[in-house]
Amino acid sequence: MKQKVTLKQIAKELDVSISTVSKALKDSVEISLDTRQKVKAFAQLYNYKPNNIALSLKNRKTKTIGVLIPEIVHHFFTTVIGGVEKVANEKGYNVIICSSNNSFDKEVINLEMLASGSADGFILSVAKETQQRKDYHHLEETMSQGMPIVLFDRIIDEMVCDKVIIDDSKGAQTATNHLIATGCRNIAIITTVDYISVGKLRTNGYLKALRANDIEIREDYILKIESIEDCETAIADFLATKKVDAIFAVNELFAVNAVKVLQKQGKKVPDDVAIIGFTDGILSKHFIPSLTTISQHGEEMGARAAKLLIDKLEAPDHEPEEYRTVIIDTSLIERASTK
Amino acid sequence: MKQKVTLKQIAKELDVSISTVSKALKDSVEISLDTRQKVKAFAQLYNYKPNNIALSLKNRKTKTIGVLIPEIVHHFFTTVIGGVEKVANEKGYNVIICSSNNSFDKEVINLEMLASGSADGFILSVAKETQQRKDYHHLEETMSQGMPIVLFDRIIDEMVCDKVIIDDSKGAQTATNHLIATGCRNIAIITTVDYISVGKLRTNGYLKALRANDIEIREDYILKIESIEDCETAIADFLATKKVDAIFAVNELFAVNAVKVLQKQGKKVPDDVAIIGFTDGILSKHFIPSLTTISQHGEEMGARAAKLLIDKLEAPDHEPEEYRTVIIDTSLIERASTK
């Protein structure tokens, strides 16, 4: 099996020096046309490709962006990646993706691995476990070693760095207001436990909207779900006794399961109970009834995050540090699950 | 902003040689306990991490596996990645994911980028465009440069390399047989155009099952869909005139859209028309009715692919080349869309 061809080998074969080969391949005017052509032909023949590793070592940069997400099996994150890739590729960067699987340890390991040579900077959404433990030493460390990090979606308030988020609270208000505008008054929320930053913010938005509309806040209309696995039974229990006319679910799965439970109860969506979700994924789009949702514009988030990161990477060293937080607008996508 | 600490810097600070530092950090008995402790304390303090780039260059291997998939926004592929990551991490490998977005050019670029230093070998499912163009030079090239490739799912018959597939044809037969066993006789298939290898194989399986059961094959019961975008209208047109009692859809989206169209026609699933899909994704699971499908066991595919690759990577150089094709069993997941 052939091995990768190096400058050295080409040089030996052609009986010239390594630097001659290097220059010839770069079309340097220093080298005679004759040699240039000879070298290039030979390189082509042997399919020479410069070794990126060596280049990275030499240039002390890799021209690649590391993306670290909690779950790869998650439509929202994959759309974000799409946005990142688009911008990155335009600017000549490659994108490497790693998933933490919501595990703190894996997040640390992956970050350290990428940080020790594979990427120049990071776009990251923190793992559930990390939000719980509030241990951010790995992030601080990589930043203190000169590698910028852009946090997105599941961010950390205490960290000083670039951030791209949506206004979760506002999005939740939009959702809730939409329900109110279509005549609902008994609006329940199915949300996550509070340590998930986005869940908490969305809950707050819901509360704010109710208050602004002088609708009584009922604690028993708030369901906080810990684990995705048993969410259907949790929702079934929750809805068994309530007579709500609308539900705001902070993610797709909760919304879908709510529909399921309601249908089992013989209730019609949206006529008996309207439902609105958050995150515009495949489920919402293809479900029957298709779900009204708040879109997070994942692709745009990714694109903005990539821009922020590349700006930082390409900023002159002496530039004063300055961190931005970009807030992406959410939008309401009306479909069949609300009136 | 601090920079990354190198052996050199530590050596200078401590006024010893670089190799002393290197050895001390490895707890080499060559170095006095005293020096060792001093060095290690210092390294810890400055959070020294060996530079992977330098290590890769030196060892001529990166200990990372490159995974290249057609679409990251695709549940099946993400489950495969899960399997790869599991095995890889166990064996001390890291995983880098790139998506080709079904574009031939992006596949080439990404592969070349990873091949020129970032990964030791690849697990890959080819892009749609690549299957169409039948241009595999990039794959042949990386293999000829000594980097093994394991193909999975959308493979290339002509390529000589390790492969992990499911028996698409057999899976399709299982699906079709299930429909037949539950009393259906007028079974349509919604499939892809033929250049998608897995689509073609599944179509073949469907045909085989019908033949084996002496059921007439009707060309007008076969719908080949080119693009996902307009599949709903295509399916609607297709179903408008037919009176089938079952549909086998070669992927989730086709299955879901078939249900949608049927419901609009006022038909009941599974009572009027039974539906079975392929690929066990979130949609199938959460849809109402939940969809009976053929599971591809993505995680197992990923795990097996990773094993094959690592075996090859760690095989002694002189070992004779030998390529395996692993066929993963599919299984029928019965849910509510069939009788």
Place this chain on the structure above:
DNA sequence: TTGTAGGCGTTATCAG
């Protein structure tokens, strides 16, 4: 016990 030197593949600088 510690240090020196060479090399992994590349490029830039400088000398011939």
Place this chain on the structure above:
DNA sequence: CTGATAACGCCTACAA
């Protein structure tokens, strides 16, 4: 026009 040399960060055989 061409080539030698040093450097990027690390490791290791060998020398001191």
